Amino acid sequence: MYFLMTTIMLMEIYLIVSLSLNFLLGVAGRFSAYEAAIMGVGAYTATLLAKNLGVDLLLGCLIGAAFCAVIGILFQIMTRYMDFFTFKISSFAMQMTLWQTFMTWRPVTKGSNGIYGVPRPDVLGISFDSMAAFFWLVTALSAVVVAMFLYLERSQFAIALRGLRDGEDALESLGKNTFALKLKVFALSGAATGFAGGLLAGLLRSVSPYSFYVYVSVIFIIFVIAGGRGNLRGTLIGVVVLTILQESIKMIPGLPTTWIGPLQQIFYGLVLIGVIILRPEGLVPEKPIISRLKLRNLGQALPGFSFLSQPSMRKTGT
Amino acid sequence: MQLLIELLLAGSVGGVKVGIAALGFALIFFASRELHFAFGAISVLGGYVCYWVAVALGSGGFGVVVGALVAFTVTALFGIALHKYLYRSLKSVTPVLMASIGVGIVLENAMQIIAGPDINILAFRSLTQVVEIGFLRIRALDIYVLLLFAVVAIALDLFMNRTRLGQGLGATIADPEMAELVGIRTERMRVGAYCAGAVLGTTTGIIQLLDTGVRSSNGFLILLYALIITIMGRGNLRSVAIWSVAFGIARSLWSWQFATDYTELAVFAMMLLYLMIRDYLDRYQKGRGSTGEATHEAAAAASQ
Numbered sequence: 001m002y003f004l005m006t007t008i009m010l011m012e013i014y015l016i017v018s019l020s021l022n023f024l025l026g027v028a029g030r031f032s033a034y035e036a037a038i039m040g041v042g043a044y045t046a047t048l049l050a051k052n053l054g055v056d057l058l059l060g061c062l063i064g065a066a067f068c069a070v071i072g073i074l075f076q077i078m079t080r081y082m083d084f085f086t087f088k089i090s091s092f093a094m095q096m097t098l099w100q101t102f103m104t105w106r107p108v109t110k111g112s113n114g115i116y117g118v119p120r121p122d123v124l125g126i127s128f129d130s131m132a133a134f135f136w137l138v139t140a141l142s143a144v145v146v147a148m149f150l151y152l153e154r155s156q157f158a159i160a161l162r163g164l165r166d167g168e169d170a171l172e173s174l175g176k177n178t179f180a181l182k183l184k185v186f187a188l189s190g191a192a193t194g195f196a197g198g199l200l201a202g203l204l205r206s207v208s209p210y211s212f213y214v215y216v217s218v219i220f221i222i223f224v225i226a227g228g229r230g231n232l233r234g235t236l237i238g239v240v241v242l243t244i245l246q247e248s249i250k251m252i253p254g255l256p257t258t259w260i261g262p263l264q265q266i267f268y269g270l271v272l273i274g275v276i277i278l279r280p281e282g283l284v285p286e287k288p289i290i291s292r293l294k295l296r297n298l299g300q301a302l303p304g305f306s307f308l309s310q311p312s313m314r315k316t317g318t
Numbered sequence: 319m320q321l322l323i324e325l326l327l328a329g330s331v332g333g334v335k336v337g338i339a340a341l342g343f344a345l346i347f348f349a350s351r352e353l354h355f356a357f358g359a360i361s362v363l364g365g366y367v368c369y370w371v372a373v374a375l376g377s378g379g380f381g382v383v384v385g386a387l388v389a390f391t392v393t394a395l396f397g398i399a400l401h402k403y404l405y406r407s408l409k410s411v412t413p414v415l416m417a418s419i420g421v422g423i424v425l426e427n428a429m430q431i432i433a434g435p436d437i438n439i440l441a442f443r444s445l446t447q448v449v450e451i452g453f454l455r456i457r458a459l460d461i462y463v464l465l466l467f468a469v470v471a472i473a474l475d476l477f478m479n480r481t482r483l484g485q486g487l488g489a490t491i492a493d494p495e496m497a498e499l500v501g502i503r504t505e506r507m508r509v510g511a512y513c514a515g516a517v518l519g520t521t522t523g524i525i526q527l528l529d530t531g532v533r534s535s536n537g538f539l540i541l542l543y544a545l546i547i548t549i550m551g552r553g554n555l556r557s558v559a560i561w562s563v564a565f566g567i568a569r570s571l572w573s574w575q576f577a578t579d580y581t582e583l584a585v586f587a588m589m590l591l592y593l594m595i596r597d598y599l600d601r602y603q604k605g606r607g608s609t610g611e612a613t614h615e616a617a618a619a620a621s622q
Contacts, residue, residue, distance in 0.1 A: 031412065078590070081597040084411065085353065089549045092542060093590045100583035214538070218419060225416055258435070262427035269423030276408065276417045 005135045007247055009203050012142035015239045016196040018223040019149045019232055020189035025221070026229035026286070027158055028185045029165025031084075032091040034075070035193055035220045037098035040212030042068050042194025043201040044102065044109060047118050058121040061198030068194025072186035080179065095214050102209040114208025118201050138199055145192055146236070152188075153232045161185055162230070215265070222268050226275045228282025238283060242271065320453055325570045331460045333566015334467040335525055336543045337559060341474060342518025343544035344551055344558040346397075348491040349511035352405050355418040357519055358541030359425040360396060364389040364520025365532035366429055369438050382440065386524055390517045397516035398509055422537070430534040439531030463525055470518065471559040478555060487511065491553065519544075546589045 017035055024030050045067050046060035055063070075094055079087050102109050109115070120129045121137065128134045152158055163171040164181055172178050201207045227238025246264050249255075255263070275282065339361055346354050371385035400421060405414045445459040477484040489497040490507040498504050522540060526532045547565060551558030568588065573581050 078594045079597075081601040082593065083597075086549055086593055086597065088353070088415070089545050090590060090593055093546060093586050093593070096542065097583060097586040097590060100580075100586060104579045104583050106579075215423075218423070221416075221419075259431055262430045265427040266424050269420040269427070272420035273404075273417055273424070276413050276420065277404075280408075280413055 002131060005131055006203070007243070009135055009138045009199075011239060011243045012138055013196045013200050013203065014220070014223065014243065015236065016142055016145050016199075017193050018220050018227070018235050018239050019146060020192035020196075021220050022224045022227070022229065022232055022235045023149065023152070023158075023161075024185060024189045025224055026231070026235075027153070027165065028161040028182070030182065030185070031088050032075075033088065033214070033217045033221060034091045034095040034098065036212045036214065036216035037095045038068050038071060038190055038193045039197035039200065039216075040102055040207070040209065041071060041098060042197030043207045043212070044115075044197075045194070046198035047115050047201045047207050048108065050119055051115065051117070056121050056123065057119060057198065057202050058123055061195050061202075064198045065191040065195040068197075069187040069191040072190025073183050076182050076186040092214070095217055099209060099212060099214070102212065109209070112209060114206055114210075116206045118205045118207065120202050120205070134202065138203065141199065142196075145195065149192070149232055157184070165230075219268055222272050226271055226283060228284040228286060230286035231282070231284050234282050234284030234286075241283075242268070321574075324454060325574050326567055327454065327456060327460075329567035329570030330563050331456075331464060331566070332569060333563045334463055335522060335529070336540070336547065336565070337562025338467055338470060338525070339519050339522035339540050340544040340547040340551075340558055340562045341470065341555065342515035342522075343541075344548040344555055345474075345511045345518070346515035347548050348553055348555070349487060350401065350405075350508045351411070351494075352401075352414045353411070353418065353545075354397075354400075354405075354512075354515075355415060355541065356400065356422040356425060357418075357515070357544065358537030358539070359422040359429070359534075360393050360516060360537075361519035361523040361540050362526075362532060362534060362537040363396070363425060363429060363523070364393040364516075365523030365527040366433055366438070367392050368520075368524050369440060369527055369532065372440060379442070382524075382528075386520075389520050389524065393516040393520045394513045397512040401509065401512045422541070426534050426537050433534065435533065437531035437533045438527065440527055442528065445528055459525075459529060466521070467559075470521075474555055475559075483510075550589070550592065 017039060021032075021035050024032055042061070042064035045064035046057055049055040049060040049063060050057045075091075079090050082090060103112055105111075120127075120134055122128065126133075128137045160171065160176060160181055163174075163176070164178055168178055197212075200211065204211070223238050223242060224235055226242060227236070228234025246267060249264050249267060250260055339357075342361075343354065343357050346352070346357065367389040368382065368385035371388050372381035375381035375384060400418070404417055404421070408414050408417060445457070445462070447458055448455050449458050449461065478488050479485075486497070486502045487507045487510070489500070489502055490504045494504050497507075519540070523532060526536060543565070547558055547562050550561045565585070569581055569585055572584050576584070
């Protein structure tokens with residue numbers, strides 16, 4: 001029971017991060033690989049506030065989320081004029097910079113030992129110290145965040161972001177401020193990721209840099225790619241299925257314990273290669289926006305606004 | 319003064335060890351425009367293959383040489399196979415990136431299962447002994463590595479600028495479509511670049527094997543440094559070589575002045591800041607010229 005609750009909570013936290021990454025990577029087309037480090041920033045902020053200043057962990061999560069949003073905005077300002085490749089590499093460098101900060105800023109983060117004994121939240125006199133209470137808290141909060149993302153996916157904002165992904169110049173010529181859009185999406189996804197990091201600190205009751213290494217970022221990318229870029233429900237399915245499969249690797253009888261970690265990584269690698277070769281658009285592909293309008297029977301409708309960047313496709317496709 | 323020279327030397331040795339891999343990665347990236355994320359894992363695979371062959375043959379100098387040859391062959395074939403059968407069928411940038419990340423993860427963890435998480439090292443007294451040149455004390459291995467890098471960088475430069483094949487490769491890097499039109503077989507050039515890149519990466523793996531030992535998790539760091547140096551080099555192999563030395567020297571100068579703990583942090587932060595400032599300056603200069611493209615081409619023409 002304890003194991004099940006922990007797994008489900010982990011799944012919910014990963015779900016929040018993957019949804020925010022899908023918003024960034026799938027919907028807005030900004031390939032970033034620093035989700036784990038941002039999650040770490042949220043976790044450390046919440047933990048330090050809770051431990052040193054006596055702030056409630058939940059409030060700490062919110063402050064951490066705001067801080068992460070600021071970092072996301074700063075990162076977007078830094079990478080404003082970068083091309084595609086440089087942007088990707090910069091996001092990796094950003095991940096490593098933040099991770100090294102966790103490792104080396106010993107007076108504050110306690111280095112590689114991490115911080116132990118994170119107090120769980122206590123809201124309006126209700127204590128969430130026990131596992132079951134905290135489980136319901138995390139479930140409720142993540143349901144709110146997931147619902148917010150699912151709502152945002154169908155909003156005008158997301159349509160503008162899809163335009164940003166598929167035809168930035170065209171969107172600019174329509175009078176949209178693309179840089180402001182990018183800032184908004186980075187702030188949004190940074191905030192959600194940081195919030196999830198705070199919840200993770202409450203779940204584990206400790207933070208250590210090893211929870212936020214670059215492999216974790218890669219695993220989030222795998223969740224998004226496998227579930228389907230630009231379709232948040234796909235990510236939902238992807239996270240649940242992959243986490244269950246990953247946990248079931250542990251159940252294989254007679255497996256040496258040192259093999260579990262590598263085998264899980266190999267599993268994720270194989271999933272990534274398999275999805276890219278067999279079904280590049282992901283398990284649940286993004287639906288063409290145009291099908292929601294009058295042109296429902298346009299057979300060759302493309303996902304999102306891809307027709308903007310490939311004007312000839314519409315003519316030759318019929 | 320003596321300390322400064324020693325630091326410069328130690329820094330260049332550190333930079334050069336990464337620099338050989340960075341040259342290999344840069345060759346692959348510039349020629350094929352594919353971010354080959356499995357590169358680090360393949361380099362480490364080369365180190366392991368060399369180790370296994372050398373141990374099987376009885377660890378002498380002969381075993382290492384045979385092991386290195388076997389490792390070069392294996393990794394080059396592996397790289398070419400990846401390019402031909404996986405990357406080329408994907409046709410686009412992001413899928414190739416994803417697939418190569420997947421291959422890298424699988425390879426790294428398979429090696430960890432097969433070889434265990436421990437460090438494998440081949441130590442030779444003749445390589446680790448300290449040589450004294452004047453007041454400088456330096457390990458024999460470091461001298462060889464410096465010489466090797468100089469040879470590789472100069473040979474690559476001569477190859478790219480003086481030979482017909484190298485000019486073809488340069489054309490493929492500069493403008494693949496045009497190169498195809500004038501009759502250069504760009505696909506062959508790419509395969510060649512993959513082959514050479516794998517060999518250079520394996521060289522770094524073998525240097526690690528002889529120096530500090532090779533372990534499966536080293537691959538990612540090799541890859542990351544090679545990636546960042548390649549992006550800093552901007553399509554020019556000469557500047558990749560210079561940047562890798564500058565990177566090593568910056569690292570060692572930092573550890574001279576400040577706490578050694580913060581070296582990695584400082585290196586990554588400096589790289590990030592450099593990339594940011596470079597692109598902002600580019601934008602600024604483009605904005606000043608009458609037409610951005612024209613001034614850019616003029617600058618490129620003037621530099622050649």
